Structure formats: C-alpha cells, structure tokens
Amino acid sequence: MRRVLLSLAAAIVLLIAVVIARTLMVPAHVPQPPNRTSVFDANAIAARLAEAVKFKTISWQEGAPAADVAASNAAFMAFRDWIETTYPNVTKTLGREVVGDYSLLYTWKGTDAGLKPILLMSHMDVVPVVPGTEREWTHEPFAGDIDGGFVWGRGTLDNKQGIIGMLEAAEALIAKGFQQKRTIILAFGHDEEIGGRNGNANIAALLGRRNVELEFVDDEGGMISNGALPGVDAPIALIGIAEKGFVTLELTAKSDGGHSSAPPAVAETAIGRLARAIEKLGKSPPFDSGLDQTTRATVTGMAPATPFTRRLAAANLWLFEPMIESAMAATPAGAAQLHTTIAPTIVAGGVKDNVLPPEAKARINFRIHPRDTVESVAAKVKRAIADDKIEVKPVPGGRDPSPVSDMAGPQYAHIERSLRAVRPDVLIVPSLVIAGTDSRHYFGLTKNVFRIIPSELKKGDLPRIHGTNERIAITSMQTVADFYYTLMSTMDGQAAP
Numbered sequence: 001m002r003r004v005l006l007s008l009a010a011a012i013v014l015l016i017a018v019v020i021a022r023t024l025m026v027p028a029h030v031p032q033p034p035n036r037t038s039v040f041d042a043n044a045i046a047a048r049l050a051e052a053v054k055f056k057t058i059s060w061q062e063g064a065p066a067a068d069v070a071a072s073n074a075a076f077m078a079f080r081d082w083i084e085t086t087y088p089n090v091t092k093t094l095g096r097e098v099v100g101d102y103s104l105l106y107t108w109k110g111t112d113a114g115l116k117p118i119l120l121m122s123h124m125d126v127v128p129v130v131p132g133t134e135r136e137w138t139h140e141p142f143a144g145d146i147d148g149g150f151v152w153g154r155g156t157l158d159n160k161q162g163i164i165g166m167l168e169a170a171e172a173l174i175a176k177g178f179q180q181k182r183t184i185i186l187a188f189g190h191d192e193e194i195g196g197r198n199g200n201a202n203i204a205a206l207l208g209r210r211n212v213e214l215e216f217v218d219d220e221g222g223m224i225s226n227g228a229l230p231g232v233d234a235p236i237a238l239i240g241i242a243e244k245g246f247v248t249l250e251l252t253a254k255s256d257g258g259h260s261s262a263p264p265a266v267a268e269t270a271i272g273r274l275a276r277a278i279e280k281l282g283k284s285p286p287f288d289s290g291l292d293q294t295t296r297a298t299v300t301g302m303a304p305a306t307p308f309t310r311r312l313a314a315a316n317l318w319l320f321e322p323m324i325e326s327a328m329a330a331t332p333a334g335a336a337q338l339h340t341t342i343a344p345t346i347v348a349g350g351v352k353d354n355v356l357p358p359e360a361k362a363r364i365n366f367r368i369h370p371r372d373t374v375e376s377v378a379a380k381v382k383r384a385i386a387d388d389k390i391e392v393k394p395v396p397g398g399r400d401p402s403p404v405s406d407m408a409g410p411q412y413a414h415i416e417r418s419l420r421a422v423r424p425d426v427l428i429v430p431s432l433v434i435a436g437t438d439s440r441h442y443f444g445l446t447k448n449v450f451r452i453i454p455s456e457l458k459k460g461d462l463p464r465i466h467g468t469n470e471r472i473a474i475t476s477m478q479t480v481a482d483f484y485y486t487l488m489s490t491m492d493g494q495a496a497p
Contacts, residue, residue: 018316019312019315019316020312022315022316023312026303026311026315027304029233029234029305031424031425031426032424032425033424033425034424035424038478038481039482039485040168040172040478040481040482040485042474042477043474045474045477045478046151046474047146048086049144049156049160049161049164049477050144050145050146050151051082051086052079052144052163052164053142053143053152053154053156053160054142054143055076055078055079055082056071056072056075056126056142057075057079057125057126058075058125058126058127058128059125059126059127059190059192060194061194062194073101073102076125076190077102079124080098080102083104083167086167087167088171089174089175090106090167090171093108093170094107094186095107095108097206099202099203099206100190100191100198100199100203101190102199103124103187103188103190103199103200103202103203104187105185105187105188105203105206106186106188107183108180108183108184108185108186110180110181110183110184111179111180111181112181112492113183115181115183115492116182116213116446117182117183117212117215118182118183118184118185118215119185119207119216119217119445120184120185120187120217120218120484121187121217121218121219121220121438122160122161122166122219122453123159123163123189123190123191123192123196123200123220123438124160124189125190125191125199126155126160127154127466130468137152138152138469139152139153140153141153141470146474149473149475150471150473150474151471151472151474151477152470153471154470156471157455157461157464157470157471157472158465158466158470159192159453161453161455161472161476161477161480162453163188164477164480164481165453165477165480165481166186167186168481168484168485169481169485170186170484172481172485173485173488173497176497178497180488180489181491181494182215184488185207185214187203187438189203189438192437192438195397196441199438200438201441204441204442204444204445207445208444208445212445214442214445214448215448216411216415216446216449216450217442217445217446217449217450218450218451218452219437219438219439219449219450220451220452220453221240221433221435221437221452222237222239222240222431222433222451223238223453223455223456223457224238224423224426224454224457224476224479225238225456226456226458227458228459228460228461228462230331231306231307231310232302232306233305233306234304234425234426234427235423235425236305236426236427236428236429237419237423237426237452238298238452239407239412239415239419239450239452240430240433240437240450240451240452241297241405241412241430241431241432241450241451242294242370242401242403242404242433243401243402243432243434243436243440244340244370244433244434245367245370245374245402246365246367246397246398246399246436247365247366247374247377247395247399248345248364248366248397249363249377249381249392249394249395250361250362250392250393250394251385251390252360252390252391253270253271253277253349253359253360253361253390254358254359254389254390255273255356255358255389257270257355257356258355258356260353260354260355261354269356270358270360271349271357271360273389274347274360274390277362277385277387277390278362278364280384280385280386281342281364281384285339285340285384286381286383286384287339287369287372287377287380288339289329289335289339290321291317291324291325291338293404294370294431294432295328295432296317297429298429298431298432299317300314300315300317301429301430302314302427305427325338333434336367336434337432337434338369339369340366340367340369340372341367341434342364342366344365345364346361346363347360347362348360348361348362363395364381367434369401370402370404372401373400373401374394374398374399374400378394399436399440402439402440402443402449403443405447405449406448411450414487414490415452417490418490419454422454422479423479433451437451453480453483454476454479454480454483455472455473455477455479456476
C-alpha cells in the first residue's frame with residue numbers, strides 16, 4: 001500500500017511539474033512602445049469621417065417605403081461624388097467601376113502583373129436608427145459631430161471607418177509617389193447589412209468572370225479589444241480567420257381552431273405547441289458544443305495577457321479544456337464561440353381574444369458553428385422538436401459557415417506585421433467571427449480571407465455597433481489609416497515611404 005501511495009504522490013508531483021513548466025513556457029505579454037510616427041493628421045481624418053457620416057446611406061429591407069429607399073439611393077450617389085472630390089489622387093490614379101448600381105470597385109494597378117491582387121473591403125451602407133431611440137443619442141445620429149475625442153454617428157464603427165481609412169492611405173501614398181508591385185483592389189459594398197447580394201456578390205462575380213485570383217481578402221469582423229474581454233489585461237487584436245454561418249428556420253404549428261370557450265389542452269393548441277417546441281430547443285439544444293481549431297487558437301493566443309491561473313489553464317488544454325469550456329459557456333459571447341446559437345426573433349399567431357388560431361408561426365435565427373451546416377441545423381431542430389404537427393422550413397438566404405483560413409501562411413503574417421507596426425503594444429490573436437460579413441462572397445477567388453479593421457473598442461463599446469451612440473475615437477481612426485497605409489505599401493519586400 002505504501003508503495004502505491006508513493007507512486008501516486010510521485011505521479012501527482014510530476015503532473016504539477018509538467019503543468020507549471022508548460023505554463024512558464026507562455027511568458028506574460030510585455031507591450032512594446034510605439035516605434036513610429038503617424039503620417040496622418042488625426043483631426044483631419046476625423047473631420048472627413050464626420051463628413052462621410054452625414055450621408056444617410058441606409059440599407060432598407062425589402063418592402064421598405066419607396067421614399068426611404070429613394071432617399072438612400074440618392075445618398076449613395078452623393079457619397080460617391082463626395083469621395084471623388086475629397087480624394088483627388090485616388091480619383092486620378094485608381095480605376096473606378098460602379099457595380100450593382102451603387103457599390104464601388106476601385107483598382108490600383110501594380111507594376112507586376114504576375115502577382116495576385118489583394119482585395120480590401122468595407123461597406124458604405126448603415127443600419128437604420130431604431131424609431132423612438134433618437135432622443136437617447138448624445139449627438140444626432142447623422143450629424144457627424146466631433147466631441148470629446150470621438151466622431152459620433154451611425155456608420156462610424158460599422159463601417160465607414162474602413163472606407164475612409166483605405167482612401168486616406170491610398171491618397172497619401174499616391175501623393176508620395178509610391179507605386180506598389182501588387183495590384184490593390186478596394187471594394188465598397190452598398191448592401192452588406194441586408195446580405196450583399198447586389199453589392200459584393202456582384203463584385204465577386206465580376207472579378208470571377210475576369211479570371212481574377214486574389215492573394216488575400218481583408219474585411220471587417222475583427223478589431224482591437226482593450227478591456228472589452230473579461231480577464232484579459234492587454235489590448236488584443238482579433239483577426240477573424242473564419243465566420244459562422246446563418247439560417248432562419250420558420251416553425252409553423254397547426255391545430256384545430258375554434259372558440260376559446262371550449263379549448264383543448266394548452267399543449268394541443270397551435271400557440272401552445274409552438275411554445276413547447278421553442279422551450280425544447282432552449283432546454284436541450286441539439287448542437288454539439290466545445291472548442292475547435294479556431295477557438296483553441298484564440299484561447300492559447302490570449303494566454304500571455306491573462307492572469308497566471310488562466311494562463312495555466314490555457315497552456316494545458318489537454319487537462320483543463322472542460323473547465324475553459326464551462327467558463328466560456330457562462331457568457332453569451334463566450335458561448336457563441338462554442339456552438340451554434342438559437343435566437344427566437346419573430347412570433348405570430350392569433351387575431352382575436354376569443355378565437356383559437358389554427359396556425360402559429362415563429363422564426364428562429366441560428367448562427368451556425370463551423371461544425372454544423374444549414375442542412376444539419378434544420379435536421380437537428382426537427383429531431384429535437386419531434387412533433388409532426390410542426391413544419392420546419394428554412395427561410396431563403398441561409399449560408400453555411402466559412403472555411404477556416406490559414407493562420408500559418410504569408411498572407412496572415414503580412415496582416416500581423418502591419419498591425420504590429422502601428423500598434424506594437426497589442427497581442428495578435430486569430431478568432432472566429434460570430435457575425436456575418438460580405439467577405440464570404442470571395443471564397444471562389446481565394447482561400448485566404450481575413451477579417452480585421454483595427455479600431456479600438458473598450459468596455460461598453462460593443463453595443464454601440466447597430467445600437468445607440470455609435471462612435472469611434474479619433475486616435476482609433478488614425479490607427480485604421482496607418483494600418484492600411486502599412487498594409488498597402490509593405491508587401492513583396494517594399495518599404496513604406
């Protein structure tokens with residue numbers, strides 16, 4: 001018995017030694033001080049972004065009032081004209097095409113036609129302001145006010161910052177006489193917020209018809225998080241290497257209608273049956289959950305910026321992975337990294353207090369984890385509901401998750417170097433984007449699709465995207481312009497002017 005206990009004690013000591021040794025191999029993140037001076041006047045960039053915000057380039061869902069759609073279309077054309085006059089070097093040097101009536105495709109030809117172009121993208125359209133919330137804004141949503149170190153207004157974060165950053169970079173480089181080896185393409189969609197079917201989908205199709213192969217694509221999706229992630233003690237630059245899919249399923253429950261004075265059991269009514277189905281999905285989600293390749297890379301990548309105990313767990317996933325999964329699952333944002341999410345968004349049924357409706361409908365939105373597909377989500381939901389009186393039907397417009405881009409290739413490395421050049425204090429980490437972007441339209445043209453615009457979001461800033469009091473720090477806008485300046489000018493061994 002003593003020998004067994006000694007062997008057990010030795011095994012425990014060895015285990016502890018291995019765990020600590022692996023943890024010590026992940027040193028704490030030590031931010032590096034800035035080593036360069038920006039080529040941009042931050043206040044001048046802020047002023048131009050403020051002007052861009054004033055254009056009410058709202059993308060409206062199908063069925064919106066014709067007057068609203070017409071006003072937005074006029075705003076897109078006015079914004080197009082504003083770009084032409086505000087950035088004269090871009091206008092003279094880059095070829096511009098209008099695609100899908102309002103989206104813009106710019107081509108800045110390089111000197112070496114044998115090199116695949118890169119494509120940088122952002123979108124001109126913004127979401128509407130929710131009616132009734134206008135008074136909650138500190139500054140009017142489309143005034144483009146500059147106050148307290150911020151540019152305020154709809155589209156500052158999502159996503160005119162990217163457009164202005166790219167244009168500022170190109171304008172400055174042309175003014176310096178810079179000529180890049182590799183062709184650079186800029187794609188500014190006008191309908192990203194409603195799926196991008198007329199904008200970037202058409203741009204991608206056009207480039208496909210021209211047999212264009214892209215070296216890589218960079219879009220929105222990642223950012224610099226500074227204090228926005230709990231337990232992380234350094235600014236983190238998140239580069240999206242994959243994004244979740246999307247599908248909405250419509251559930252239709254049927255039953256005998258009739259007078260409410262003599263109803264069947266609640267569970268047998270259309271509304272009761274529908275409620276029970278939604279409850280089943282909520283109580284026992286039918287989707288697998290856990291870390292995958294991308295989320296493991298995120299967890300281990302952030303480890304140097306976390307306290308010792310969290311670093312210990314991240315450095316020893318072989319032992320502590322269940323504990324990390326449990327901690328992530330405790331928050332909505334963390335859980336969304338682990339599995340396909342379920343969000344009931346629309347319910348309809350019944351027209352009168354004393355009438356049992358023969359039909360009730362619900363729409364449930366699913367953001368699809370890379371281990372699932374549109375087809376598998378629908379099949380799993382049907383099995384989980386297990387009710388032949390409920391029809392489950394996908395709403396058109398669903399899409400599977402994206403492929404995972406290579407984080408070990410030269411394309412990712414170039415984005416990483418560009419980020420580190422302008423923000424040497426950040427820790428750079430790959431991530432899964434839980435929302436959707438227009439970048440998905442380009443997977444037929446390249447396997448290398450990445451997602452980051454490096455504006456800095458602090459605690460409480462994330463709800464501003466699509467929400468109230470959207471704003472961007474002037475210093476962040478300067479970083480965005482610096483990033484694109486470096487990204488455009490330092491490929492293929494070239495040095496930034």
